[in-house]
Every structure is written in structure tokens, then in C-alpha cells.
Amino acid sequence: MTAKLKVDKVFKIFGERPEQALALLAEGHNKETIFQETGQTIGAQDVSFEVEEGQIFVVMGLSGSGKSTLVRMLNGLIRPSSGSIVIDGDDVASCSASKLRDIRRNKIAMVFQHFALFPHRTIVENAAYGLKVKGMGAVERRQKAMQALDQVGLAAWADSLPASLSGGMQQRVGLARGLATEPQVLLMDEPFGALDPLIRREMQDELLVLQKRLKKTIVFITHDLNEALLLGDKIAIMKDGMIVQVGTAQEIVAHPADDYVAAFVADIDRGRVFTAETVSSEPQVMQLNSDTAGDAVKTMEDQNLNAVYVMDGENIAGVVTYQTAATADRESGSADVHLSDVMLTEFPSTNADTQLADLYGAASGGLPIAITDSDNKLVGVVEPEAVFAQLSGPAPVSDSAETEIELAAVR
Amino acid sequence: MSPSDIFVIPFDDWINTLVRGWLVPNFRPFFRAVQVPITQVLNGLDAFFAFVPMLAMTLVFALLALKFAGRGMAIFTLLGFAFIDMIGLWPQTMTTLAMIVTAVLFCAVIGIPLGILAARNDMTWKVLRPTLDVMQTIPSFVYLVPIVMLFGVGMAPGIIATVIFALPPIVRLTNLGIRNVRGDLIEAAEAFGSTPLQMLIEVQLPLAMRTIMAGLNQTLMLALSMVVIAALIGAGGLGLVVNTGLGRLDVGQATAGGVGIVILAIVLDRITQGLGDQGKVATVSLRQTLISMFRPGASASAALGKAA
Numbered sequence: 001m002t003a004k005l006k007v008d009k010v011f012k013i014f015g016e017r018p019e020q021a022l023a024l025l026a027e028g029h030n031k032e033t034i035f036q037e038t039g040q041t042i043g044a045q046d047v048s049f050e051v052e053e054g055q056i057f058v059v060m061g062l063s064g065s066g067k068s069t070l071v072r073m074l075n076g077l078i079r080p081s082s083g084s085i086v087i088d089g090d091d092v093a094s095c096s097a098s099k100l101r102d103i104r105r106n107k108i109a110m111v112f113q114h115f116a117l118f119p120h121r122t123i124v125e126n127a128a129y130g131l132k133v134k135g136m137g138a139v140e141r142r143q144k145a146m147q148a149l150d151q152v153g154l155a156a157w158a159d160s161l162p163a164s165l166s167g168g169m170q171q172r173v174g175l176a177r178g179l180a181t182e183p184q185v186l187l188m189d190e191p192f193g194a195l196d197p198l199i200r201r202e203m204q205d206e207l208l209v210l211q212k213r214l215k216k217t218i219v220f221i222t223h224d225l226n227e228a229l230l231l232g233d234k235i236a237i238m239k240d241g242m243i244v245q246v247g248t249a250q251e252i253v254a255h256p257a258d259d260y261v262a263a264f265v266a267d268i269d270r271g272r273v274f275t276a277e278t279v280s281s282e283p284q285v286m287q288l289n290s291d292t293a294g295d296a297v298k299t300m301e302d303q304n305l306n307a308v309y310v311m312d313g314e315n316i317a318g319v320v321t322y323q324t325a326a327t328a329d330r331e332s333g334s335a336d337v338h339l340s341d342v343m344l345t346e347f348p349s350t351n352a353d354t355q356l357a358d359l360y361g362a363a364s365g366g367l368p369i370a371i372t373d374s375d376n377k378l379v380g381v382v383e384p385e386a387v388f389a390q391l392s393g394p395a396p397v398s399d400s401a402e403t404e405i406e407l408a409a410v411r
Numbered sequence: 412m413s414p415s416d417i418f419v420i421p422f423d424d425w426i427n428t429l430v431r432g433w434l435v436p437n438f439r440p441f442f443r444a445v446q447v448p449i450t451q452v453l454n455g456l457d458a459f460f461a462f463v464p465m466l467a468m469t470l471v472f473a474l475l476a477l478k479f480a481g482r483g484m485a486i487f488t489l490l491g492f493a494f495i496d497m498i499g500l501w502p503q504t505m506t507t508l509a510m511i512v513t514a515v516l517f518c519a520v521i522g523i524p525l526g527i528l529a530a531r532n533d534m535t536w537k538v539l540r541p542t543l544d545v546m547q548t549i550p551s552f553v554y555l556v557p558i559v560m561l562f563g564v565g566m567a568p569g570i571i572a573t574v575i576f577a578l579p580p581i582v583r584l585t586n587l588g589i590r591n592v593r594g595d596l597i598e599a600a601e602a603f604g605s606t607p608l609q610m611l612i613e614v615q616l617p618l619a620m621r622t623i624m625a626g627l628n629q630t631l632m633l634a635l636s637m638v639v640i641a642a643l644i645g646a647g648g649l650g651l652v653v654n655t656g657l658g659r660l661d662v663g664q665a666t667a668g669g670v671g672i673v674i675l676a677i678v679l680d681r682i683t684q685g686l687g688d689q690g691k692v693a694t695v696s697l698r699q700t701l702i703s704m705f706r707p708g709a710s711a712s713a714a715l716g717k718a719a
């Protein structure tokens with residue numbers, strides 16, 4: 001996939017003589033020393049990353065980590081001291097003012113933390129601002145703006161003023177404004193930071209829905225790790241102006257690059273990071289028509305399982321627990337007990353990409369959860385204990401790789 | 412022992428030489444030319460106001476007062492203007508009105524662009540601020556003399572003096588209003604590719620409008636206060652009535668002129684203040700601008716209430 005946005009060795013020094021600070025940086029001094037010696041602040045140090053088309057790239061860090069500086073360098077609101085920022089062939093870092101204006105009008109749009117809606121303009125005029133600045137005619141831009149408002153569900157409020165909208169609605173207008181110009185890259189600077197938790201959740205889900213449809217390339221800034229894990233296809237963690245680690249949510253949680261990242265991820269909801277796939281195991285199954293309860297008991301004893309799934313050919317017929325099978329087998333004496341007499345036809349099932357947090361209910365039943373694919377075929381099971389094991393500590397990479405291979409073989 | 416024992420600076424001689432010896436002879440044509448647009452506008456307005464019948468004018472003002480300042484003010488306008496007519500000062504009031512409108516017009520035309528430039532450029536503001544300070548603190552009598560020397564006597568020089576005196580508020584408040592527009596809105600306008608001109612017209616001016624209107628209101632008030640002084644160098648209208656009365660120790664005439672000025676001032680003040688309050692949107696009001704100067708955390712556009 002092509003890199004839509006390429007950031008290469010970007011530095012930003014705030015001060016009178018950036019070359020001096022750059023030289024000191026090259027010698028290896030750190031932020032505090034440089035500030036004490038020159039009075040200049042390092043906003044960003046040697047930042048390099050690539051964002052692919054259609055990806056949500058999350059930049060994460062605490063206050064002062066340089067993430068807001070970074071996002072503003074991507075559309076030239078702040079000019080980098082050195083380095084290049086290439087969007088679709090244009091270097092934002094070193095282009096002329098008029099080229100920059102051109103890029104801002106056509107290629108890149110921004111959504112702000114405090115909405116930044118013009119209070120003296122109606123909602124549709126706000127959404128159409130980027131188009132107006134480009135010189136689009138009134139009728140055409142109203143039409144396009146209404147389309148964008150439609151996408152965020154606010155078409156009915158087109159002629160109201162921002163003051164009559166709630167925070168969540170205002171931010172949706174901000175989003176519509178960003179989408180109206182059909183940019184190639186959308187920058188979002190902590191867009192949900194000023195919203196209350198319920199609305200924030202709603203907006204995050206809405207963004208994911210929109211993204212499924214529009215497949216925009218998005219650079220998303222946040223300090224909320226859970227938000228980053230939910231939204232980010234790729235996450236970059238920043239500290240003191242440097243990127244400390246880049247990776248998927250699972251990579252970062254499973255293998256934090258240093259103590260800072262480890263401390264960061266210590267408090268996250270691991271249930272939202274890992275999926276059923278990461279904790280699944282290969283299913284041991286019984287056949288409904290050929291196996292008996294006694295066979296099931298033996299299998300379960302051999303494999304040390306609490307329950308096994310019963311298949312009817314290719315399809316799942318039910319699940320039988322050790323206790324039920326063993327009791328029935330003992331009481332029947334020498335007669336064979338048919339599996340259909342002891343199995344439960346109600347069983348928990350899920351998809352491979354369901355998050356662990358959504359499996360708690362299913363796991364609480366005590367039965368292994370069946371992982372089914374789109375054809376409803378059994379591809380794996382999740383033992384309830386495995387869910388807890390994953391929640392409590394980092395999972396070594398080798399286990400999930402093994403499971404991947406097993407799952408591939410089963411399919 | 413004091414510095415004057417060592418060296419005496421013949422400051423007054425230098426100024427005399429500068430103005431009489433250099434400025435006046437070399438630039439007289441230029442100064443005469445500057446008067447032309449002023450006289451044109453003034454004469455046009457004067458003729459127009461004199462032409463409109465008293466009742467029609469009163470009605471127009473009363474309606475303006477009703478729309479922008481409320482019913483009480485509308486009634487005051489009717490009664491006040493009727494009173495002015497009944498004491499026989501209507502033509503002079505119309506002359507003064509023409510002068511004031513001309514002066515404020517030129518103040519706006521010069522002052523608002525200056526304020527905009529100052530808001531964009533710190534260096535411009537650095538130079539402009541002390542200039543405005545001087546213009547506001549120098550007693551107006553002091554610059555009457557050079558004005559007479561450069562422009563002669565009459566209505567136009569009177570208006571020029573008024574413009575110099577009344578210019579600072581509109582410049583200051585335009586500068587302040589524009590600077591106080593919310594930073595994140597400027598950022599948003601820039602992020603979507605606005606040129607500086609687009610930002611000015613679409614975002615900055617509309618949002619600074621309330622503060623600018625407050626500046627216009629203050630400029631208007633200062634212009635009115637110059638009416639009597641302008642009359643000293645040949646401007647007519649109510650100022651002349653007051654001056655003549657004072658000169659002849661005719662208390663009645665001076666008071667009549669003064670009352671006319673006061674009534675005009677109140678009506679114009681309330682109407683222009685009301686103009687500034689218009690709009691249901693939170694633009695930068697003067698009150699919020701002032702508060703934001705003293706409390707750095709307070710947002711300049713937080714209030715939706717009335718202007719100061």
C-alpha cells in the first residue's frame with residue numbers, strides 16, 4: 001500500500017536561534033540541558049513515520065509530548081525547523097505560502113479539540129467554509145456541505161447557529177467541515193477530548209462507521225490510551241518530542257518498548273486490545289453420530305478438558321460437559337449413552353475478531369466458547385481460563401503465532 | 412545648578428522655523444488639496460440635511476432610536492428635536508450634524524484600516540500607539556494653531572482638527588477587537604486555506620464588530636466634544652452659537668447652543684451604542700475585551716450579554 005503521508009526526520013525548535021539548539025541536539029544533549037543553555041524549547045525531535053492510505057494513525061502522548069506541535073506541522077500551521085513532510089508528493093515543510101494554501105484547501109483538513117466553529121455563521125455555512133475559501137459557488141457549496149452534514153447526521157440543523165448545538169453536535173459539524181472539502185488526509189487534534197464520556201464513546205463509534213464507508217487517511221491525536229487502542233490501525237507513542245514506539249495496539253501492549261510505554265499501557269483495558277483469536281485453542285470435537293458419551297469422557301480425560309463440542313458432520317450440534325457425560329456413562333452401566341442425550345444444544349459462540357471484553361458474559365457460563373467463521377463452521381474454542389490469563393498479563397508472541405498456524409490448518 | 416545653566420534649547424524657535432519656514436511654504440498646495448474631499452462630503456451632507464424637512468428628519472431619527480435604543484429613547488428624540496426646533500436652532504443643529512457625520516466618516520475611513528494594520532503587525536502598533544497617545548493627550552488648542560497655518564480657517568480645518576482629536580478610539584478599539592478574536596478560530600480559518608484577506612473579511616471583522624462599533628461610538632462622542640473648539644477656527648453650527656454667546660456674555664444663547672449639543676449627543680450616542688449591540692451572535696463585546704485584558708484566562712468572546 002502506498003504511503004499517503006511521509007514524515008521524515010522532522011525537528012522543531014521554539015526559539016530565536018534554532019541552529020544552535022539543533023547542533024546541541026546532534027551532540028546528544030537532552031531537552032532540559034538545551035533549554036537551560038539556550039532558552040529554546042525542543043518541540044519535536046527526529047520524528048519519522050509513514051501513514052498508509054485509508055489508515056487511522058494515532059499519535060499518543062501526555063501533555064508536552066509534542067503531539068499537538070506535530071499535527072500542526074502536518075498542515076503547516078507550525079513550520080518545522082528541519083525535515084520533510086510529504087503528502088501525496090508535496091513537501092509541506094518547505095513549500096511556498098501559496099502552495100501551502102493550496103494544499104490546505106484541497107489535500108488536508110483539520111478537526112479541532114474545541115470545535116472552532118465560527119459563531120457568527122450557521123451550521124451549513126461553517127461546514128462549507130473550506131469550500132467557500134476555495135472559491136466554490138454558493139449553490140454548489142451548500143449542496144456539498146449538506147452532503148457532509150448528512151454523513152454526520154446533522155442535516156436538519158443546517159440553518160441553526162453553533163450556539164444552539166451541544167458539544168457532541170458541534171464536533172460533528174467540525175467533522176463535517178473537515179469532510180466537506182474531500183481531503184486526502186484528515187487531521188484530528190484530540191477531537192473528542194472536550195466531550196463527556198458517553199458522547200465520546202458515541203463519537204468514536206461513529207468515526208469507525210464513517211471510516212468503514214469513506215476509508216479516509218486520518219492522523220488522530222489523543223492522550224487517551226483506550227481511545228488510541230480502539231481507533232488506531234497504527235499507534236505512535238510520543239514523549240518529550242520524540243516518537244518512542246510505533247506499532248499496532250496489540251504490539252504495543254504485548255511488547256512495550258521501554259518503561260515509559262510499559263507504564264502507559266499498564267492501566268489499559270486489555271479486554272479491548274485482544275480478540276478471541278489471540279486466546280483460542282484448537283477444538284477437540286466429538287462426532288454426534290459415531291461417538292458415545294463414554295468416548296467423550298475418555299477424550300476429555302486425555303486432553304484435560306472440561307467440555308467438548310459435538311459435531312454433526314460439518315456443523316456444530318452441541319456441547320457436552322465432563323460432569324454430565326461422566327455421570328450419564330456411570331449410571332448407564334455398560335450400555336452406550338448417545339451424545340444427543342447428554343449434550344447441551346445451547347452454547348456460546350462468537351467470531352474470531354470479537355474483543356475479549358465482549359466475551360465476559362459468554363465466558364461466565366463456564367462452557368468453552370465456540371469460534372465460528374462466516375459459514376458457521378467451528379474454527380476454534382476459547383476456554384474461559386484463557387480469557388483470564390490474557391487479561392492478567394502480557395502474552396508472549398510465540399503463543400499467538402502458534403495458534404495462528406493451528407487455526408490456518410483447521411480452516 | 413541645573414541643565415538650563417549649561418545649555419538652552421530654543422525649542423519654540425525650532426518649531427516656528429519648521430512650521431512657518433518649511434512646512435507651510437512647501438506643502439501648502441498639498442494641504443489645500445487635502446481639504447477638498449472633506450469640503451465635498453461636508454457640503455453634500457450639509458445641503459442634504461438642510462433640504463430634508465424638520466419633521467421628516469425627526470421621524471427618521473425617532474425610528475432609528477426606536478429600533479436600536481428602545482421606546483424611551485424614541486420619545487426623547489421626538490421631544491428633544493422638537494425642543495431644538497422651537498428654540499430656533501434647527502439649521503445650526505443640522506450643520507453640526509453634517510460636520511459630525513463628516514468627521515466620523517473620515518475617522519472610520521482612516522482609523523479602521525489603521526487599526527486592522529496595527530492588529531496584524533506588532534511593529535505598526537508599536538509605532539502607532541505612542542502617536543495615538545500624543546494625539547489624545549495634547550490639548551486640542553495646541554494643534555489648532557498649526558492647523559490654521561496649514562489649512563486656513565473655516566469648516567474644513569475645523570473638521571480636520573476634530574478628526575485628529577477623535578481618531579484614537581476607533582484605531583485602538585479596532586486593533587483590540589481584531590487581536591481579541593479567539594485564537595482557535597483564526598487557526599481554523601488558516602487551516603482551511605484562507606488568505607489573510609479572507610480571514611479578515613470572513614472571520615476577524617465580523618467577530619470584532621462589536622468592539623469596533625464601540626470604538627465608533629467613542630469617536631463620535633469625542634467629535635461632538637470638539638464642536639465648540641472647532642468653532643473657534645471657523646466651523647459653524649451649534650459650536651458657533653455657544654462661542655458667540657460666550658464672547659458676548661450672552662448666557663442664554665450659550666446655554667441654548669449647549670443644550671442643543673447635549674440633546675444631539677445623547678440621541679447619537681444611544682443610537683450608535685444600540686447598533687453595536689445588534690446581533691444574536693457572541694461577537695467580541697467591549698466589556699469582554701476589557702475583562703480579558705485584566706483577567707488573562709477569561710475568553711474575550713465568552714459573554715452573550717450587552718456591550719459596555
